[in-house]
Amino acid sequence: MHYFGFLNTAICRGLRKPFKQHWRLLPENLIYSSHYFSTSCSFNNRKRNLSQYEQVDQQKYASLVRSVVSAKTSPQTPETLFGEDDLLYGPVIKSKPPTDDSKAEIPKMSAPLNTGHSAGLTQETALKQPLQIALKRVHSKASLPSVTRVLQLTMSLEQAFYLERWKRRMITELGEEGFKEYNNNLLNQGKLFHAALEVALQSAETPKSDSEKIAGYLQSVEHVLKDVRRVQVLESAVHHQPLQYVGMVDCVADFRGKLCVIDWKTSEKPKPYLRNTFDNPIQVAAYTGALNHDNNYDFQVQHGLIVIAYKDGSPAHPHFMDSDLCLKYWQKWLLRLKKYKEKISNTL
Numbered sequence: 001m002h003y004f005g006f007l008n009t010a011i012c013r014g015l016r017k018p019f020k021q022h023w024r025l026l027p028e029n030l031i032y033s034s035h036y037f038s039t040s041c042s043f044n045n046r047k048r049n050l051s052q053y054e055q056v057d058q059q060k061y062a063s064l065v066r067s068v069v070s071a072k073t074s075p076q077t078p079e080t081l082f083g084e085d086d087l088l089y090g091p092v093i094k095s096k097p098p099t100d101d102s103k104a105e106i107p108k109m110s111a112p113l114n115t116g117h118s119a120g121l122t123q124e125t126a127l128k129q130p131l132q133i134a135l136k137r138v139h140s141k142a143s144l145p146s147v148t149r150v151l152q153l154t155m156s157l158e159q160a161f162y163l164e165r166w167k168r169r170m171i172t173e174l175g176e177e178g179f180k181e182y183n184n185n186l187l188n189q190g191k192l193f194h195a196a197l198e199v200a201l202q203s204a205e206t207p208k209s210d211s212e213k214i215a216g217y218l219q220s221v222e223h224v225l226k227d228v229r230r231v232q233v234l235e236s237a238v239h240h241q242p243l244q245y246v247g248m249v250d251c252v253a254d255f256r257g258k259l260c261v262i263d264w265k266t267s268e269k270p271k272p273y274l275r276n277t278f279d280n281p282i283q284v285a286a287y288t289g290a291l292n293h294d295n296n297y298d299f300q301v302q303h304g305l306i307v308i309a310y311k312d313g314s315p316a317h318p319h320f321m322d323s324d325l326c327l328k329y330w331q332k333w334l335l336r337l338k339k340y341k342e343k344i345s346n347t348l
Contacts, residue, residue: 111243113285113330114292114300130202133296135237135248144239147247147286150340151279159278185213193217193266193309194235194250201231201251217266219313227318228262229254232299233291240290243337249287252301255320260305261288271308274319280306281321282336285329302326 155163171179193214200207200218207218207225233252240246251262263284271277284304292300304321321329 111289111334113289113327114302116300130231130234130252131236131297132234133236135246144244144246145340145344147245147283147290150245150286150337151283153343154336154339155279189213189217190266194264197221197251197264198234200225201228201234201253216311216313217309220309220311220316221264221307224307224316224318227256230259232259233297238287238290238294238297240286240293241295242293243289245286245290245337247283247287247290249291252291255303255305255318258303258320259299259301260303260320261291261301262305262307263287265306265308266311267308268311270310270314270317272317274306274321277306277308277319281319281325281329282333284321285326286333286337288326289330289333 167179170182174182192209192211196207196209196214196218199205206222209215209218228251231251231253233249235251236249238247238249249261250264253260253262255262261284263280265277265280274281281304284306288301288304291297302323304326306319306321308317308319310316
C-alpha cells in the first residue's frame with residue numbers, strides 16, 4: 001500500500017478507536033517525518049493560520065536568539081539597567097536628606113530662656129498659696145498673641161495637612177453640626193478636668209468628679225499626682241515682656257524634686273513618647289520663658305513636664321523635659337515666633 005493511503009487509513013481508524021492502540025501501527029519514519037505528517041493528512045489540506053511569533057523572520061534574528069540562549073549569565077546586569085535608566089529618564093539627581101529647620105536656622109531674636117537674676121525655690125521662698133493671675137484679654141489689633149495662636153498659625157504644611165484631613169473625615173462622619181458639638185464636648189471636658197485637678201492639687205487629695213466624662217482622665221493621672229509637690233502656680237497668666245506674647249500656665253510645681261512648668265493634656269490615643277505630643281514641648285518651653293521674664297513671678301523654672309491623661313483610665317504618660325531639652329525647644333519657639341511676626345507683618 002502506498003504510504004499516503006496507509007497513513008490516511010491509520011488516522012481514520014484512530015478516530016474510531018482509542019488513539020493509543022493504533023499509534024503503534026504507524027511506521028516510525030512516518031511518525032517523525034514532518035514532511036509526510038504535515039502534507040498527507042486529508043483533513044489538514046487547508047493551510048494553517050500562523051501566529052505572530054511564527055511570522056517572524058527567524059533567520060534574521062537567529063544570531064540574537066543563539067546569543068541569549070547560549071549565555072550562562074543574564075544579559076541584564078545592574079550596570080546595564082542603570083545605563084538604560086539614564087538614557088530613558090536622565091541621570092539620577094541625589095537630593096540631600098531633609099534637615100531640621102530649628103538646627104539649620106538660628107533665630108535672629110536672641111533671648112535667653114531665663115533671666116538668671118533669681119534662683120529656684122527654697123523652703124523660705126516657696127509660696128504657701130499658688131499664684132493664679134487672670135489673663136487680661138484685649139480685643140484689638142495691638143493685642144499680644146498667645147502661645148496657642150502662634151503655634152496654630154505657624155504649623156508645618158505636613159501638620160496642617162493631617163489636621164485638615166482629620167477634620168474632613170470627622171465632618172463626613174458627624175456632619176457640620178455634629179463636629180461642632182464634638183469640639184464643644186472636648187472643650188468642656190478639658191475645663192472640667194483642669195478644674196478637678198486644681199482642687200486635688202490644692203487639697204492634696206485624690207481627684208474626684210461627679211462627671212463620668214472625666215472619670216477616666218482623673219484615674220489616669222493618680223500615679224503622677226503622687227510625685228507632684230509644692231504647687232506654686234495654678235491656671236495663671238504669663239507675659240513675656242521683651243518678646244511680647246502671653247500664655248496660660250496650667251501648673252508649676254515640683255515633680256520628683258525638680259521645679260517644672262506642667263501641662264496637662266488629654267488623649268484618647270496612647271502617646272508614650274515625647275515625639276508623639278507634636279508641638280506640646282514647644283508650648284511648654286514658651287510658657288517657661290514667659291514665666292521667667294514675667295515680673296509677677298520671683299523665681300525661675302528650668303524644667304518642663306507634659307502629662308498625657310487617657311480617657312479609658314490607663315496610666316498617664318509623664319514626659320519630663322530637662323533643662324537641655326527645654327532650651328532646645330525654646331530655640332524652636334523663637335523660630336516659630338519669628339515666623340509668626342513675619343506672617344502678620346505681610347498681611348498688614
